[in-house]
Amino acid sequence: MTDTPPSSTTARPHYGAVDYRVDALSSDEQVTEAFHSAIGCNSDALAALAEHHSADGAHSFYVLHDRTATYAHPGAPHYLALHLRRDHKARTFRFDHQPLPLACMAEAWVAHRGCPPEAIAVSHPMPTDEATRLLERRIAGDGDHYALGWSYTDDDPHDHVTVAVLRALDEGAPSPFRVLAEEVDLDAWRYTLREGGFDTVDDAMAWCFDRLGGTVLPLPPVRPGSPRTSPAARPPTAAPTASKRSR
Structure with missing residues (x-):
């Protein structure tokens, strides 16, 4: 396989532009506060390196990059694996997440939770x-x-x-x-x-x-x-x- 040469036009992450598709949903106070603490309050510093959404919209999987991870905690992992589960009938959602040091580990984490591995491959860097x-x-x-x-x-x-x-x-x-x-x-x-x-x-x-x-x-x-x-x-x-x- 021939390696792709470096290019100045290689896509870079877009921070603060992740759509979690939960704006029209609600949840109990504990879940809402937990999601805000883990994801929402830091949304401007997060970029989706890869994401996949099930056809019925019930599940979404993300590999996120947190550019501020080490600001308060030197050495902390930059990657965040996220699995969102939605109940559209009840208009609620649940989520699981895990910070991990390597993108391939985040890919493995979401794949273990049902994401097709070929659908979540990180393409940059x-x-x-x-x-x-x-x-x-x-x-x-x-x-x-x-x-x-x-x-x-x-x-x-x-x-x-x-x-x-x-x-x-x-x-x-x-x-x-x-x-x-x-x-x-x-x-x-x-x-x-x-x-x-x-x-x-x-x-x-x-x-x-x-x-x-x-x-x-x-x-x-x-x-x-x-x-x-x-x-x-x-x-x-x-x-x-x-x-x-x-x-």
């Missing part, structure tokens, strides 16, 4: 190479084999990087701890995603802190193997981010 595309597809397919333990997004415009530590749910899996590292070139509007395998969480975290401190070391390869049947499937869930270590 663009992946730099085929290795990034293949890894993202595998993450989407293997999301129920791993739990997200920790992540940190450094939105330094000169070194925009996200690191995430995942733990295999099968204790017999090779390289039980994985590190995903995403680097974004904001000028070219492209990104690269890579994966490394670690035997201990301490080693995985040490690599992440080195990378966040500006030391770029090769990621160790994931050890091959045939893990046993994994525990019951479940989507990756986010854990609280930790403070970034001083550089």
Whole structure:
């Protein structure tokens, strides 16, 4: 596959323009307040990178980008996966949402809740190479084999990087701890995603802190193997981010 060259006309997110299709609906006070707190009050800072709506209008799925995520909480995930459920007869709605560090994780989250995977693919920024595309597809397919333990997004415009530590749910899996590292070139509007395998969480975290401190070391390869049947499937869930270590 030939990679698409960078272009100055590559689409950029449009913030503050997301239509959640709930204006004509109501809900109980608790749901309304929760939606406003999680989504509505920050709507000017949110952009829909991908969205899908069921034919009957009962379900909507979004992968959102929050450009202000790290303002009050350094290291917080920039992506927000959202599932809206509407009862048009009762004129009410419900919602679930989850902040996640990588767009492909947000895609997997909404797909787990019934969104057709091919309908929610994020198209920008663009992946730099085929290795990034293949890894993202595998993450989407293997999301129920791993739990997200920790992540940190450094939105330094000169070194925009996200690191995430995942733990295999099968204790017999090779390289039980994985590190995903995403680097974004904001000028070219492209990104690269890579994966490394670690035997201990301490080693995985040490690599992440080195990378966040500006030391770029090769990621160790994931050890091959045939893990046993994994525990019951479940989507990756986010854990609280930790403070970034001083550089």
